[in-house]
Amino acid sequence: MSIAEKHKFDFQTPPQVCKYMASLIPEGTKTILEPTPGIGNIVRELSAYEVTAPDNFFTMERQRFDCVVTNPPFSAKYAHGVPDNMLKDGMRLGYSILKECLKMSDNVIALMLWFTLSDSDVRLRSLKNWGMISVTALPRKTFQYARIQTVVIQMQRGWEAETIFKVYDLLEKDIQHNLFD
Ligand SMILES: C[S@@+](CC[C@H](N)C(=O)[O-])C[C@H]1O[C@@H](n2cnc3c(N)ncnc32)[C@H](O)[C@@H]1O
Secondary structure, eight states: OOHHHHTGGGOOOOHHHHHHHHHTSOTTOOEEEOSSOTTOHHHHTTTTSEEEOOSOGGGSOOOOBSEEEEOOOSSGGGOSSOOHHHHTTGGGHHHHHHHHHHHHBSEEEEEEETHHHHSOHHHHHHHHHHHEEEEEEOOGGGSTTOOOOEEEEEEETTOOSOOEEEEOOOOGGGOOOOTTO
């Protein structure tokens, strides 16, 4: 089985979207956490930085980074080593990982399910209050094996100006999901 085949349900970020996420990293960034790297699509776009990409995010030592770039597992079903107290998070596991990341950096770029923003006013307000620079809607065809609605949330602690809304146009020719494909 090829590496790409083995990881097809890991929902790796397509390389073009990784490049887009990397373009949002603030100037002056040196250290980056990619908390759940999988086969490393995002990590490959971060060669200019000092990157930490743990095998198990839940047990890694908590420390500070200049920036976090993440596409976390959205559900406990697609994650390993999930602590017992987070198993109940189910489809909200991705948000629980994002909350941990917000404690570890003042700059976070996260590919998340749309419902992270849409299904709870309290959560939306809390993210907005933390500091949300932009929200970019990704096309439903972004992931090869599931038509899911996702967004890239660009966050900077203390950002108080308006949040910019963008729509990302993933061209058919750019729907290549892994550099191994
Ligand atoms: C949605 S995929 C995204 C992969 C990668 N971040 C990317 O954007 O291409 C989520 C990844 O989290 C990884 N993962 C699951 N549990 C993890 C854990 N406890 N620690 C680190 N990574 C984990 C999975 O193997 C999977 O590759």
